Amino acid sequence: MIEDSLKYQTQGDSWLKRILVGGLLLFPGALLVVPVFTFNGYMLEVMRRVMGGDTANPPEWGDADLAGLTVDGLKHAVVVLVYSLAVLLVAGVPFFGLVFAGMGIDSGGLSIVGILVGGLVYLVGVLALAVVLPVATGNFVRTDSIGGGFDLDVLREVTTNGTMLKAVVFGFVVNILMQVVSSVLGITIVGYLAVPFIVFAGQSAIFYIWSEGFRDAYEEEYGEPPLAGVGGSTTSTTTTDEAWETDTDTAVENGGVDDDRTDDRF
Known part of the structure; x- marks a missing residue:
C-alpha cells in the first residue's frame, strides 16, 4: 500500500507537470488562504478517485474544476x-480550570497539575484526532457533505476497523518520511524550493492510503463499496436488454414467441 501510494503521482505522461502545478500552489499558499483550499480540494478528489477504484489516473489540473476543488477544500x-x-x-477545561483555581488559592502546585493534566488530555485528543480525521474525511468524500464528516455510526464502525487502523498507521509513516525528506532538503536554498513538490506528492500518498483503507473498511462493515451507486450503473440494464433482444430474435426465428417465456424486465 505504501509503495503504490508513493508512486501514485508518477503515473501518466504528464506526471511532472501535475506535480509542478500542485507544488506551485503551496508557494502563494504561504501568504494566501485560497490556494490552500484548492490544494486540499485536489487531495479530496484524489481520495474520491481511489475510493472509487481508480488508482491509475491521478486528477489532471487541466481537467479540474478549480472553483469546485476550492469549495470542497473549504x-x-x-x-x-x-x-x-x-x-x-x-x-x-482541566487546564484553565485547575490553573485558575491554583491562582485563586495561591497554589502553584495545583496550577502545575492543571498544566500537566491539560497537556495529557490534549495529547490524547491529538492522537484520537489522528485516527478519527481520516475516517471523517473519507465519509465527507463519500457523502459529499459536511454532515458526512460527523456521521457517528460510520465513525464508530470504521474507526475501530482493523483495516482502517492499519491505513492510519501507514499514512503516519508516509507523513514521517515526508517530514524527514523535507527537513533534509530544507538545509539548502535549492532543496528548500523543492519542499512544496515533495509535500504535494506526500499528501497525495497519504490521501491515497486513507481512501484505500476507508474503502476496504467500509465494505467490510457495510457489505458494499462506499461509493456504490454514485454516478449510476448501466451494467444490469444493458445485460437485460441484450438478453431481451436475444430472446426476441430467437422467437422470431422459431416463428413466434414462446408463451411460457416471461419478460423479466417488467
Missing part, C-alpha cells in the same frame, strides 16, 4: 476546524 476545512476546536475545548 468545506473540508470546516470539518477539520470543528474537530480541532473540540480537542482544544476538552483539553482546555
Whole structure:
C-alpha cells in the first residue's frame, strides 16, 4: 500500500507537470488562504478517485474544476476546524480550570497539575484526532457533505476497523518520511524550493492510503463499496436488454414467441 501510494503521482505522461502545478500552489499558499483550499480540494478528489477504484489516473489540473476543488477544500476545512476546536475545548477545561483555581488559592502546585493534566488530555485528543480525521474525511468524500464528516455510526464502525487502523498507521509513516525528506532538503536554498513538490506528492500518498483503507473498511462493515451507486450503473440494464433482444430474435426465428417465456424486465 505504501509503495503504490508513493508512486501514485508518477503515473501518466504528464506526471511532472501535475506535480509542478500542485507544488506551485503551496508557494502563494504561504501568504494566501485560497490556494490552500484548492490544494486540499485536489487531495479530496484524489481520495474520491481511489475510493472509487481508480488508482491509475491521478486528477489532471487541466481537467479540474478549480472553483469546485476550492469549495470542497473549504468545506473540508470546516470539518477539520470543528474537530480541532473540540480537542482544544476538552483539553482546555482541566487546564484553565485547575490553573485558575491554583491562582485563586495561591497554589502553584495545583496550577502545575492543571498544566500537566491539560497537556495529557490534549495529547490524547491529538492522537484520537489522528485516527478519527481520516475516517471523517473519507465519509465527507463519500457523502459529499459536511454532515458526512460527523456521521457517528460510520465513525464508530470504521474507526475501530482493523483495516482502517492499519491505513492510519501507514499514512503516519508516509507523513514521517515526508517530514524527514523535507527537513533534509530544507538545509539548502535549492532543496528548500523543492519542499512544496515533495509535500504535494506526500499528501497525495497519504490521501491515497486513507481512501484505500476507508474503502476496504467500509465494505467490510457495510457489505458494499462506499461509493456504490454514485454516478449510476448501466451494467444490469444493458445485460437485460441484450438478453431481451436475444430472446426476441430467437422467437422470431422459431416463428413466434414462446408463451411460457416471461419478460423479466417488467
